[in-house]
Amino acid sequence: KQEVTQIPAALSVPEGENLVLNCSFTDSAIYNLQWFRQDPGKGLTSLLLIQSSQREQTSGRLNASLDKSSGRSTLYIAASQPGDSATYLCAVTSGTYKYIFGTGTRLKVLA
Amino acid sequence: EAGVAQSPRYKIIEKRQSVAFWCNPISGHATLYWYQQILGQGPKLLIQFQNNGVVDDSQLPKDRFSAERLKGVDSTLKIQPAKLEDSAVYLCASSLQASAQPQHFGDGTRLSIL
Numbered sequence: 001k002q003e004v005t006q007i008p009a010a011l012s013v014p015e016g017e018n019l020v021l022n023c024s025f026t027d028s029a030i031y032n033l034q035w036f037r038q039d040p041g042k043g044l045t046s047l048l049l050i051q052s053s054q055r056e057q058t059s060g061r062l063n064a065s066l067d068k069s070s071g072r073s074t075l076y077i078a079a080s081q082p083g084d085s086a087t088y089l090c091a092v093t094s095g096t097y098k099y100i101f102g103t104g105t106r107l108k109v110l111a
Numbered sequence: 112e113a114g115v116a117q118s119p120r121y122k123i124i125e126k127r128q129s130v131a132f133w134c135n136p137i138s139g140h141a142t143l144y145w146y147q148q149i150l151g152q153g154p155k156l157l158i159q160f161q162n163n164g165v166v167d168d169s170q171l172p173k174d175r176f177s178a179e180r181l182k183g184v185d186s187t188l189k190i191q192p193a194k195l196e197d198s199a200v201y202l203c204a205s206s207l208q209a210s211a212q213p214q215h216f217g218d219g220t221r222l223s224i225l
Contacts, residue, residue, distance in 0.1 A: 043216035096167045097209035101153030
């Protein structure tokens with residue numbers, strides 16, 4: 001059974017700092033991994049999607065890497081800003097392409 | 112492009128009452144998902160539709176939850192009767208097809224059971 005874990009559960013950093021969020025999964029037989037952002041009271045906004053054959057994806061200040069063999073992904077945020085404060089969720093797809101989500105990392109960037 | 116639409120945004124009911132949520136996916140998206148997100152947890156898939164057929168409902172509590180997507184477009188999720196532990200945000204998502212496509216999420220319905 002696929003399990004997804006995110007560490008740390010919460011993170012507070014000063015503005016401008018570079019930071020790394022971690023996601024690990026137990027079954028390497030995945031189709032893809034997706035990182036989402038969730039603001040309070042809102043749905044999920046897709047940030048980056050990495051197919052199983054890819055190693056990384058980049059969008060602006062965000063870079064996500066995938067090491068399928070070790071069951072790990074990292075989301076790197078460069079030069080963090082207060083507007084980056086949110087909960088970040090990773091999810092993997094396998095089987096019928098359903099998403100298995102981690103419990104998220106709550107990020108707070110202090111001005 | 113219009114996003115995934117959900118209604119209502121909030122619902123408060125007493126336990127043992129019934130409630131229904133509605134979702135309209137992005138136009139042309141064949142796959143529709145309902146997720147339950149309990150406070151402090153990641154979303155958990157309840158049911159997945161491909162057009163109007165059910166692909167996966169293994170985690171749907173079928174004694175009280177039901178869902179339909181009769182014409183392969185919008186969908187309704189119902190709870191009857193509601194229990195206290197059903198308090199959660201119910202998220203709807205859609206994708207063009209199931210295979211390796213990104214899912215797009217609505218803002219969800221926040222359900223509180225008194």
